Amino acid sequence: MKIVAGLGCIDDYITLVKAGTDEVFCGYVPYEWNKKYSSVFPLNRREVLYYNIQIGSFEDMKILRKMVDVYKVPVSITFNYLYYLEEQYEMIANMIKNLIDIGFRDFIIADIALILYLKEKDIQCSIHLSGECAELNQLSIDFFNKLNISRYIFHRKNTIEDMSSCISNNKVKNLQYEAFILNERCHYTGAFCNSLHCDELIHLCKMPYQLSKLSAQANNFKEVDSKLEFYYKELENQENEEDLNTEDRECVESGEEIAESYVLGSTGCGLCSLRKLKEAGITHLKVVGRGNSIENMEKDVRNLKRAIDILSDIEDSKAYEDKVKDKLFNDKCSGQCYY
Structure with a gap:
């Protein structure tokens, strides 16, 4: 399995790359798009400038392509x-053509209409x-295989x-399959979430909330x-309370404290679940990281690489889990399990 890491x-x-990433993904939002559409019409769901x-x-x-x-x-x-x-499809198609011209070939796309538009314009590229x-x-x-x-x-x-x-029932063979492995576990399904990730508003998924049962008599929302x-x-x-503890907060924000607070x-x-993901047929593992600190991303990639190495030495799922917990988590398991 290969490691795919987000780049900001x-x-x-x-x-x-030096940490062990096999592939990188990134967002690209040129000034022309921001000038015309700002955050109201996101290009890749990460309309952040700050x-x-x-x-x-x-x-x-162009520099990234040289790298x-x-x-x-x-x-x-x-x-x-x-x-x-x-009106935006032509603009996006031109962006993709420009990127193809300098050597990029792989694009992560969610909108089926955009995929069809690229096909109609005979723009040759690899679509994830x-x-x-x-x-x-x-x-x-079965439906998406047609695309x-x-x-x-x-x-x-x-x-x-x-x-x-x-994967096992897909009639089209030799395809790649990618699954989330680290970071940004979310209570929303992306396809049904219309919130914005931008500077002006707090991300909806970051807002604190509490689930509670309302009484049957509560019919007027009191x-x-x-x-x-x-x-x-x-x-x-x-x-x-936070305002009263400004000095303490500044101490926590020091580089040394941040390093110590890292939890895998x-x-x-x-x-x-790495063993089960491999047996399911997953070929690529996504480390979400756009906007994350590069120090934490480097640690994430190195730890994931260690986990993959452990996996290659152990066949039993339970023995693998025990060794990963012992070697990587150091009793600091977050409990934020994807699977």
Whole structure:
């Protein structure tokens, strides 16, 4: 199984490669797109400018291509928003053609209409079907096979049993299959989530919430209103408390403290299921990382590589899980299990 890691800045490419990454994926949102559409119509669901989460200029893409020529680790580029306006397809197609002209061939796409548009315009490229498209079962795989998909990226909510069934029953052989392995475990299914990931608004999936049962008599939302009022009051108290502890917070933000606070798979982990994923037919493992610190990404990739090495030496699933927990987690398992 090969390691696929997310890239937020071209400066991080070499670090990821040296850590053991077999493939890199990145977002590309040129200035022209941001100027015309801003965050209202995302290009790849990561419309962030405040920190490094995607590449913002064609010149940077040229530099990245030169790096690929030297280090031989391929890069795929995401255009994985759920849908686009009719007027946007031509603009996106021109972006893809420009990228193909400088040597990129692999594109991660979620919108079926965009895939059909590229086919109609005879733009030759390799398409990885984004997990945001939500290939759910064998029936959906049969449909998508008509689009000449070279790799299926399973979304976060697929069980290993689902993936195994899709792969084993697929009539088209020798395809690639990718599954999430580290970071960004989310309670939403991407294909049904229309929130924005941008500077101006908190990510919907990051907002705190509480599930609770309303009484049968609550038919005028008074109970809901009271719970909301209590929530905002608690939030205000927390903010006041944080303001009183500014010095402590600055201490925590020091480089040394951040290094010590690293927990493998703290926001999503599938390392213990590596054996089952391999048996299901997964060929690529996704380490989500656009926007993550490069220090943490480097550790993630190295730890995943160690887990794959352990897997090659042990056949028994239980013995593999025990060794991974012993060698990699150091009693700091996050409990954020994907599978």
